[in-house]
Amino acid sequence: MVNNISNTMIFTEKPNILSYASVVGKKEAQGPLKDDFDKIIYDAYGGKETFEQAESALVSEAVTIALQKGGFSASDIEYAFCGDLLNQCIASSFGMRNFQIPYIGVYGACSTMALGLILSSITIESGACQKAICAASSHFCSAERQYRFPLEYGGQRPPTTQWTVTGAGCCVLSKHTSDNKPYIHSAQVGSIIDMGITDQNNMGAAMAPAAADTICKFLNNTNTRVEDYDMIYTGDLGKIGSKLLYELLEKKDIDIKSNHKDCGVMIFQNGDMDVHAGGSGCGCCASVLCGHILNSMCEKKQRNILFIPTGALLSPTTVLQKESIPSIAHLVNIRI
Amino acid sequence: MVNNISNTMIFTEKPNILSYASVVGKKEAQGPLKDDFDKIIYDAYGGKETFEQAESALVSEAVTIALQKGGFSASDIEYAFCGDLLNQCIASSFGMRNFQIPYIGVYGACSTMALGLILSSITIESGACQKAICAASSHFCSAERQYRFPLEYGGQRPPTTQWTVTGAGCCVLSKHTSDNKPYIHSAQVGSIIDMGITDQNNMGAAMAPAAADTICKFLNNTNTRVEDYDMIYTGDLGKIGSKLLYELLEKKDIDIKSNHKDCGVMIFQNGDMDVHAGGSGCGCCASVLCGHILNSMCEKKQRNILFIPTGALLSPTTVLQKESIPSIAHLVNIRI
Numbered sequence A, B: 001m002v003n004n005i006s007n008t009m010i011f012t013e014k015p016n017i018l019s020y021a022s023v024v025g026k027k028e029a030q031g032p033l034k035d036d037f038d039k040i041i042y043d044a045y046g047g048k049e050t051f052e053q054a055e056s057a058l059v060s061e062a063v064t065i066a067l068q069k070g071g072f073s074a075s076d077i078e079y080a081f082c083g084d085l086l087n088q089c090i091a092s093s094f095g096m097r098n099f100q101i102p103y104i105g106v107y108g109a110c111s112t113m114a115l116g117l118i119l120s121s122i123t124i125e126s127g128a129c130q131k132a133i134c135a136a137s138s139h140f141c142s143a144e145r146q147y148r149f150p151l152e153y154g155g156q157r158p159p160t161t162q163w164t165v166t167g168a169g170c171c172v173l174s175k176h177t178s179d180n181k182p183y184i185h186s187a188q189v190g191s192i193i194d195m196g197i198t199d200q201n202n203m204g205a206a207m208a209p210a211a212a213d214t215i216c217k218f219l220n221n222t223n224t225r226v227e228d229y230d231m232i233y234t235g236d237l238g239k240i241g242s243k244l245l246y247e248l249l250e251k252k253d254i255d256i257k258s259n260h261k262d263c264g265v266m267i268f269q270n271g272d273m274d275v276h277a278g279g280s281g282c283g284c285c286a287s288v289l290c291g292h293i294l295n296s297m298c299e300k301k302q303r304n305i306l307f308i309p310t311g312a313l314l315s316p317t318t319v320l321q322k323e324s325i326p327s328i329a330h331l332v333n334i335r336i
Helices: A050-071 A088-094 A112-126 A140-147 A203-222 A240-248 A280-300 A316-322 B051-070 B087-096 B112-126 B140-147 B205-223 B238-250 B280-299 B316-320
Strands: A002-005 A010-012 A016-025 A039-041 A079-084 A101-104 A129-137 A167-174 A185-188 A231-234 A261-262 A304-308 A308-314 A327-329 A332-335 B002-005 B009-010 B016-025 B039-041 B081-084 B103-105 B133-138 B169-175 B185-187 B229-236 B258-261 B304-308 B310-312 B327-329 B331-335
Touching: A002 A112, A002 B081, A010 A129, A010 A203, A010 B316, A016 A050, A016 A185, A039 A050, A050 A079, A050 A088, A050 A140, A050 A280, A079 A088, A079 A112, A079 A280, A088 A101, A088 A129, A101 B112, A112 A129, A112 A185, A112 A280, A112 A304, A112 A332, A112 B103, A112 B112, A129 A280, A129 B310, A167 A280, A167 B140, A185 A203, A203 A240, A203 A308, A203 A327, A203 A332, A203 B185, A231 A240, A231 A280, A231 B185, A240 A261, A280 A304, A280 A327, A280 A332, A280 B051, A280 B310, A308 B140, A308 B229, A316 B087, A316 B169, B002 B112, B009 B112, B009 B205, B016 B051, B016 B185, B016 B280, B039 B051, B051 B081, B051 B133, B051 B140, B051 B169, B051 B280, B081 B087, B081 B280, B087 B103, B087 B133, B112 B133, B112 B169, B112 B185, B112 B280, B112 B304, B112 B331, B133 B140, B133 B280, B169 B280, B185 B205, B205 B238, B205 B304, B205 B310, B205 B327, B229 B238, B229 B280, B258 B310, B280 B304
Parallel strands: A016 A039, A079 A101, A079 A129, A231 A261, A231 A304, B016 B039, B081 B103, B081 B133, B229 B258, B229 B304
Antiparallel strands: A002 A010, A010 A185, A016 A167, A129 A167, A185 A332, A304 A332, A308 A327, B002 B009, B009 B185, B016 B169, B133 B169, B185 B331, B304 B331, B310 B327
16 A cells, blocks of 8 residues: 655555666767666667667567566566657557557656656555556657757757657566565655746756755655755756756755766766767666666665656647746655 | 456445546537537637647646536645647646646557546555546647648548547546445556557557457456446447457457447537548547546446547557557446
């Protein structure tokens, strides 16, 4: 059962992350987290005919490896919670179509991985299943042509932009069976926050207020402090969004600077890799979680972390229609 | 708690649908279900500047009316599960951004309303919340230009096509508090089925196998027969998909013909209204459920129904790339 404290979920039965996997592209493998990824696909097409098929293959690979690492077959898994950034979430639906796992599509833009973790945990705690997987993905080439310009156009990117990560991550969640594996302790589902930012090339600024809102609510409801956590990982605020998050939280007397990392900043060697404000995309925090972060936890280097992916709930159509950018941040407290 | 019988969910605490509402456009209001809708918006723009904004307004209206009918305010609701067909599900995110309800985006194409009902029910049964809403929408004009042609082009539609419903539906779900309101008894989450159909103008054919698969699994796992249900409602198979569903089920010695209706066939006066094979879109089954079907149940004309929306998990990009159409069907057993 889940305890509900002012809309913070406390998972009393500690659903485990029994196994996990990450698959990324060539550029991500040149970054500082290289050794934590399970598989690197050097060809942007991944041997497929289109970038969209390549992204679906990232999903399939991440799921396949996560199952293998845990010694599971697809038939052991009762539900799959998956999502991505492509129109109609096709990376997930096409990537998952051969597994025959009952499928629940989720959409939270770049916050999707957290939604999957939360919904898997709820479903397990409700008794509806014993095992579920969640996965999220993005691909630089499929995202660029959908959100911005065809790659061939060579559009110039403003310094505030972020670089969509080519990658996918997958977790296998289960009823608590091991005290030696990470588990989901608690979670906070975010509300939609729209502060009127309209610059689609500055997603960090649009999403920082959502992250601040969710973090404040969670710390308040759980009566915990920043220092209680080994690390607070945001999803893809990037360098600019992270600074804004610090400013917003300082106004509430919360200082996370020394305890915070952003997956979008971590995944690339900023300054060297032409990614401007950092990495982004559903696959950014998904591959960092299912690589570096969970590896650190399994090695007991970290025992209690907050994972807070943020999502910008816009589309190219709303940008053209001069709408502002509604954003959201979901938080998951993972412990071991 | 949820009982799990071979992946069929039995909701032991009978989460109630305490209130519900439907909002539709002008054409839907000319159909036979007119009197069951809560609000009709005669202007395709709904007083907004774009079709996408008009669709968001359908969502906001349906949610507002459902809350009003139940005597609730937005702050009574702990989670909102919403989705639609637009790229990045913007009808939902923009429609919901002013409610400040913790928001979980779902994507199941035209099966989205069932996903919302199922996830709301699981979340309530897990103890994570007392009340949740779910909503789904579609709009003929926003869908046509996204999936097919700009309206001004006047593209001719083959006879197998369906007409995207302009409409939205919203349900307020709650822990069981009333024996006099409908409740969610059980559910079956579908698996992705892809039989190789590539004709995007014949969605019914693509989705019928998914409906057949989910229905068979549910009847089998619950050890029930077609005659045990007052009516089996599919989402938007239309006339052609419904016939195919009968054929597929007959091969398994299941005859649902006399106990089946399809929301896509019900909502328009076929033959008169130029909709070809029937209605479609997330808003089709959502508005028929949150109008005609739940009204019939509250009037005790029907006490035990299956609601089985189907979704085609394609995108215009996958069509251009000559992919086949993966489909899915989720089933919800609603009783009173």
